[in-house]
Amino acid sequence: MKSITINGSKRESVGKRATKALRNAGQVPCVVYGGDDVLHFSADKTEFQNLIYTPDVHTVVIDMGDDGKVDAALQDIQFHPVTDEILHIDFYQLFQDKPVSMTIPVRVSGNARGVKNGGVLRIINRRFRVRALPKDLPDFIGVDITEMKIGDVRKLSDIEKEGYEFLHPEKTVICQVRTSRTAIVDEVDEEEEDEEGVEGEEGAAEGAEGAAEGGEATEDTSKE
Incomplete structure (x- = not known):
């Protein structure tokens, strides 16, 4: 999986007053869990553009200068209910020898035969939870629909997995080509x-x- 770098700085104070001051200065307060110690840091809100406002999924390298770097994955994010401004972000620390669970998007490719014949493609699930070592996490779950005819279904059991596993039943449907009035x-x-x-x-x-x-x-x- 591709990774992006976020430049941050360690937070010395985590109180409400300090947090408010950070937000007023255009900084986003963040926390990293999963390591030996909880890490509090902040980063400019522009640092998160390529992480949050995209359909793609990435792991993160948090670069805190003299305080070192931390590999992490986005866990939770809080937005302001009115302005949609980022209020707080939680990360989970990654270790190369420990499996981690992440939600990965589905990417469909090809033009289904059934659609050419008047059918309709229905994508039932657009994201799936997978488990793998950080190095084996896929950027996306690819589904080739070229040979799908009207009535065909693609399930998780049809996907070739390399180094990761789905945390869903194998019979879970990804997409299907359904008939339409025109086709009938x-x-x-x-x-x-x-x-x-x-x-x-x-x-x-x-x-x-x-x-x-x-x-x-x-x-x-x-x-x-």
């Missing part, structure tokens, strides 16, 4: 055309047989 009409028209073709052929055959029988009867009458 097209199928009915094709069936009707096929039936009409068969009936026409049968009618032509019966006519030919009738003509042949009529010719023989006339021939017999004329001989008498």
